[in-house]
Amino acid sequence: MNNTCTCAPELKEKEKQDGIKELKEFIKEHKLLHDKQGALMTVLHKVQEIFGYIPREAMDVVSESLGVPTAHIYGMATFYNFFSLKPKAKYQISVCKGTACYVAGGARLLERVEEELKIKLGDVTPDGLFGLSITRCLGCCGLSPVIQVNEEVFVRLVPEKIPAILEKFRKQEKKTK
Amino acid sequence: MEKKMVNLKIDGIAAKVSEDSTVMQAADSIGIHIPRLCYHPRLSSVGACRVCVVEIDGAKNFPASCVTTVFEGMNVKTNTPAIREARRNIVELILDNHPKECQICERNNNCELQQLATTLGVEEYLYAGERKHFDIDSSSCSIVRDSDKCILCGKCVRVCAEIQGVNALSISARGYKTNVGPAYNMEMKDSVCINCGQCTLVCPTAALTEKDGIKETFKNLSNPDKVCIVQIAPAVRVAVGEAFGFAPGTDKTFEMVAALRMLGFKVVFDTQFSADLTIIEEGHEFIKRLTTGGKLPMFTSCSPGWIKYLETFHPEFIENVSTCKSPQQMMGALIKTFYAKKAGIDPAKIFSVSIMPCTAKKYECARPEMKSSGFQDVDVVLTTRELAKMIKQAGIKFSELKPGQFDGPMGESTGAAPIFGVTGGVMEAALRTAYEVITKKTLPSVDFKDVRGLKGIKEAVVDVAGTKVNVAIVNGLANVHKLLTEIKEGKRKYHFVEVMTCPGGCIGGGGQIYPQGDLEAMDVDLYSQRSAGLYTIDEEKKIRKSHENPLITAIYKEFLIKPLGELSHKLLHTHYHAACPKGVPSELRDTVNIG
Incomplete structure (x- = not known):
């Protein structure tokens, strides 16, 4: 009897395939150390570490290797804040909406970033380059309003300065390629 | 081996039950009915709804009687003013996140939540505020899932996992976004649901009902x-x-x-x-x-x-x-x-x-x-x-x-x-x-x-x-x-x-x-x-x-x-074919119960 499932999406990118391979080896090692529920938590942490988020293909692999129903894996992956079901962006933009930045026009910065990237708060651009979130007070209220891109903080901003900041990271990305 | 028996008092009445009984079972055995919502005798107990709280001498808070085991000399009160108010508050909170449309609801007069509200004497909506909202899933030929009416008791999740071994449903996300549904938030028709409808029988509200014919x-x-x-x-x-x-x-x-x-x-x-x-x-x-x-x-x-x-x-x-x-x-x-x-x-x-x-x-x-x-x-x-x-x-x-x-x-x-x-x-x-x-x-x-x-x-x-x-x-x-x-x-x-x-x-x-x-x-x-x-x-x-x-x-x-x-x-006569709904690993045969 042929049990091959044709419904699960094919893995296209080589990167993903390598990740899945790594994951399978990890599960093999750790399966013996825990009961099923204990193993699940450890394995999901590994998935997050390998891919930067929890892809559905990975959940399918975990389900198959650990013998835990997908519904329960999904329940666990959506419960803990540490796990993300959406890919994380290469450059995560955090717009500060703490009191000082808010009063100084932080909301307008957010609007402009949304406009420029054509994404909404919490989303990631289709190319995976930029992600957009908000943060509360980075501790530099005297320099408000601020945004943070990964570790770098940009201060005393006006919306007009946003395109240049985005361009800087696009250029940086081209260089590394 | 025979189980050890313990003596306890519930509302002043003596009860003698085996040591692995819960307070709720002990109360049932002497004719005291503690109100309940997420409990079902054939399913595992999770203490999710908190409706069955009781007072126990020595306990700091009100324990849920469905998940609290008895001990020798335990003194339980199930019907004090404080307990009655606690239960009423709990049900009021559930009601305030629940659609107020009993008259046009499928389960009107057949609803555990409605009955509980009446029994406990809930007389007004105290905590009016924002309600959760999800889309109705009527994709399945058999089951309609209306998450707005769901009170997250989890009985459907447990019947699907423990009695049917299908595990089509789980509780996902947290806070206001908490919801019951299939893996990956997919529609019921694409899930592993086998349409048996046992979930509709244990659902205390109309969150899961049959498709209208x-x-x-x-x-x-x-x-x-x-x-x-x-x-x-x-x-x-x-x-x-x-x-x-x-x-x-x-x-x-x-x-x-x-x-x-x-x-x-x-x-x-x-x-x-x-x-x-x-x-x-x-x-x-x-x-x-x-x-x-x-x-x-x-x-x-x-x-x-x-x-x-x-x-x-x-x-x-x-x-x-x-x-x-x-x-x-x-x-x-x-x-x-x-x-x-x-x-x-x-x-x-x-x-x-x-x-x-x-x-x-x-x-x-x-x-x-x-x-x-x-x-x-x-x-x-x-x-x-x-x-x-x-x-x-x-x-x-x-x-x-x-x-x-x-x-x-x-x-x-x-x-x-x-x-x-x-x-x-x-x-x-x-x-x-x-x-x-x-x-x-x-x-x-x-x-x-x-x-x-x-x-x-x-x-x-x-x-x-x-x-x-x-x-x-x-x-x-x-x-x-x-x-x-x-x-x-x-x-x-x-x-x-x-x-x-x-x-x-x-x-x-x-x-x-x-x-x-x-x-x-x-x-x-x-x-x-x-x-x-x-x-x-x-x-x-x-x-x-x-x-x-x-x-x-x-x-x-x-x-x-x-x-x-x-x-x-x-x-x-007819013939059947291997099926593989989206998101189901082909070799998933084990159906253990997690959580």
């Missing part, structure tokens, strides 16, 4: 160009009365026939006739497999939830399942071929309805295989609940009905047919016929008592002319999973296995009347009464073996020619 039925009943024909499954007749105040197990077959005629059905057939027919076909298929070295064990195929489960989780056994269609689909195929021709009706004008104790039958009739008459063989399936609703909507006084009669040529059945509705019944019916066909001798007794009873897995050995035939009867899909695994491991060997999706068989089907009063789904007393009703119908029949049904003899003579013949093959 009433509107389409009423529309066709009032269409003069349509000939509406209906069939009634065995297990419906001993449960439908419960909706009208009759005791569970009361046989309401002929009152139901009368009601269906009043509703406008031109022809009323009995699915029990095609149950007899199933026995002839399935019996001969079994004999053929047994004597010609066919694939064994053979599994029965009347339970569509089981078929979908088999295709999804255990496709390696597909060749073991009988190719016979279920009685509903046999009847459906015959109505639009044999009967249409005999009565001179254009099959295109027939609107074929079945009354079933089952939500999975709604899925079965929509399967692409079930079109052997050239049309969809059965157009609409109504559950027992829906039939009761239609009778009420039409203003029919059920208790005052005079018995009606089924129509020939598919209205008579033997005692072997009603017991299809209870676990063990199909096996018993098949044995009665197989024994006599193989041995050509009369059975000393038609009662196979070994295969009866509500146990999850039953076994029996039947001596057929010197050949020992090993049979098994299994109900509840978690039990099925266990049985199949052990068959694969070689621990169990059978010739013939009867499988019923729902606990107790069709009498406990997902489309049955919601248990009334203090009764709950899967209650042993309730299911015993319904099953006793079916066995009584069997005993009171003059003919109790399918192959002696004169109408069956007639239909073979007039139309089908012979069992397993060409026409039987076309109309009464």
